[in-house]
Every structure is written in C-alpha cells, then in structure tokens.
Amino acid sequence: MRLLGISGSLSRGSRTSRLIQEVLDVAAQEPGVETDLLEVSHRGIVFCDGRPPEVYEGETRRVIDTVVAADAYVVGSPMYRGSYTGAFKNLFDLLPNDALSGKAVGLVATGGSDHHFLALEHQLRPLLSFFRAYTVPGTVYAQNAHFIGSGLADDTRVACRLLAGEVVRLARAVESGQAGPAYPVIVRRPDQQKP
Ligand SMILES: Cc1cc2nc3c(=O)[nH]c(=O)nc-3n(C[C@H](O)[C@H](O)[C@H](O)COP(=O)(O)O)c2cc1C
Incomplete structure (x- = not known):
C-alpha cells in the first residue's frame, strides 16, 4: 500500500508537515505500507488554469x-x-476528478488556536468528498500549544497514532476501489476539451 502524505503548507519547518509525518511514521510500521510526503512548497507546481489534467x-x-x-x-x-x-x-484543482475515488484519506490540520478545528469538517472533508474519497471519521487538529519544541503534545501523538491505524484499516477495507454510484458526468467546455 502506497500511503501518500500531502501537506498544503508553504512555510519553512512546517508544523503541518511534521504532523503528517508523525501519522506516516506510525502507519509505516504496519506490514506492507510504504509512505512518502508530498509538500506543495517543495515543488514547482503551476497554477491550475482550466486545462484538462492530462496536458x-x-x-x-x-x-x-x-x-x-x-x-x-x-x-x-x-x-x-x-x-x-x-x-x-x-x-486539488489540478487533479483528475477520479484521482482519489474509492481511496481512504485521513485529515489533518494545524492552526494558531482552537478556533478553526471544525474547518476539517466543513472545508477539508467536503473537498475530499468531491473526489469520492473515503475519509476517516476522526481527524487530527493541532495548534500552537500542541507543538512542544521539536516534539508533539502527548494527546496529539495519540491522535496521530489513532488516525494512522484507521487510515490503514480503512484503506485495506476499500481495496477494491469501489466508491458507490457515480456523480453526474461533468462535461468540459468545447474549448477545454482534451487535445
Ligand atoms: C496567512 C495566514 C492566515 C492564518 N489564518 C489562520 C486562521 O484563520 N486560523 C488559525 O487558527 N490559524 C491561522 N494561521 C496560523 C497558522 O494556521 C498556523 O501557524 C499553522 O500551524 C502554520 O502551519 P505551518 O507551520 O505548517 O505553515 C494563519 C497563518 C497565516 C500565515
């Protein structure tokens, strides 16, 4: 199983990337799980300009x-x-619509305070639902108080361990890649058709 971490942070020494890496490190202890971390900051990713993902x-x-x-x-x-x-x-704008269909996803976020922890539910989860991914119900949210030096607060490490276990468990359960009934077909404008 290839388990990919995706960090949406552009900052140096990203706390979000640290948190995701913690989840990946726990998951990597499971047999057959290979992990990698993709940080949007480290890549020359262009802006999505409306062309099909293939080009x-x-x-x-x-x-x-x-x-x-x-x-x-x-x-x-x-x-x-x-x-x-x-x-x-x-x-996510650059990805094909079916890129994550039927695949398991764990959600993680960091913030300066607790105020926005529910953004995991009303921002991140719906985005993943567009892709017809299976998101694990539990999430990990960490704010400034949860980052202690180069380490993590005990409850945050426990949360990361639980999320890692659930992502691997869900991924194994949905290995068939079935994601239920399809959404309506989205027809591209003629000027944005594949070449
Ligand atoms: C432009 C900007 C906007 C931010 N807005 C919020 C916010 O709305 N809510 C919040 O809790 N933290 C906010 N923060 C704080 C970051 O989410 C927080 O420092 C986070 O842990 C940074 O993660 P990183 O180290 O992975 O970049 C904001 C930070 C920046 C730079």
Missing part, C-alpha cells in the same frame, strides 16, 4: 501522477483565514 507537464505532471498512483492519503493544511491554503486547493 500539464514537468514538475506539475510528476506531482499529479504521484498523487494518482497512491493508494491512500494523509492530507493536511494549515488554517489560513479559516480554511486550507490556496496552494493546497490548487493541487
């Missing part, structure tokens, strides 16, 4: 292909203005 090239192409090839995900973003970052959303 992007270079680093953007490699990033799209990396996401599509994964079997399950731990997806996270810092809170920016009560939601995920623009860079995080841009990555």
Whole structure:
C-alpha cells in the first residue's frame, strides 16, 4: 500500500508537515505500507488554469501522477483565514476528478488556536468528498500549544497514532476501489476539451 502524505503548507519547518509525518511514521510500521510526503512548497507546481489534467507537464505532471498512483492519503493544511491554503486547493484543482475515488484519506490540520478545528469538517472533508474519497471519521487538529519544541503534545501523538491505524484499516477495507454510484458526468467546455 502506497500511503501518500500531502501537506498544503508553504512555510519553512512546517508544523503541518511534521504532523503528517508523525501519522506516516506510525502507519509505516504496519506490514506492507510504504509512505512518502508530498509538500506543495517543495515543488514547482503551476497554477491550475482550466486545462484538462492530462496536458500539464514537468514538475506539475510528476506531482499529479504521484498523487494518482497512491493508494491512500494523509492530507493536511494549515488554517489560513479559516480554511486550507490556496496552494493546497490548487493541487486539488489540478487533479483528475477520479484521482482519489474509492481511496481512504485521513485529515489533518494545524492552526494558531482552537478556533478553526471544525474547518476539517466543513472545508477539508467536503473537498475530499468531491473526489469520492473515503475519509476517516476522526481527524487530527493541532495548534500552537500542541507543538512542544521539536516534539508533539502527548494527546496529539495519540491522535496521530489513532488516525494512522484507521487510515490503514480503512484503506485495506476499500481495496477494491469501489466508491458507490457515480456523480453526474461533468462535461468540459468545447474549448477545454482534451487535445
Ligand atoms: C496567512 C495566514 C492566515 C492564518 N489564518 C489562520 C486562521 O484563520 N486560523 C488559525 O487558527 N490559524 C491561522 N494561521 C496560523 C497558522 O494556521 C498556523 O501557524 C499553522 O500551524 C502554520 O502551519 P505551518 O507551520 O505548517 O505553515 C494563519 C497563518 C497565516 C500565515
């Protein structure tokens, strides 16, 4: 199982990436689980400009292909203005509609305070639902008080461990890739058809 972490942070020494890495490290202890972390900050990802996902090239192409090839995900973003970052959303704008269909996803977010923890439910989860992904019910949210030096608060580490276990368990349960009935077909404008 290829479990891919996706961090929507652009900052150096990202706390969001640290949190996702913690979940990945626990998951990697499970037999057959390979993990990798994709940080939008480290890649030359262009802005989605409305073209079909197939036509992007270079680093953007490699990033799209990396996401599509994964079997399950731990997806996270810092809170920016009560939601995920623009860079995080841009990555999802670039993906084919079926990129995550029927795959398991764990959700993670960081913020400066507790105020926006529910953005996991009303911002991140609906975005993943668009892709017809299976999101694990529990989430990990950490704010400044949960980051202690280079470590994490005990309850945050426990939350990461639980999320890792649930993502792997759900990924194994939905291995068949079935995601239930299809959404209506989205027809592209004629000027945005595939070449
Ligand atoms: C532009 C900007 C907007 C932010 N908006 C929020 C916010 O709405 N709610 C919140 O809790 N924290 C907010 N923060 C704080 C970050 O979410 C927080 O510091 C986060 O842990 C940073 O994660 P990172 O280290 O992965 O970049 C904001 C930070 C920035 C730079």
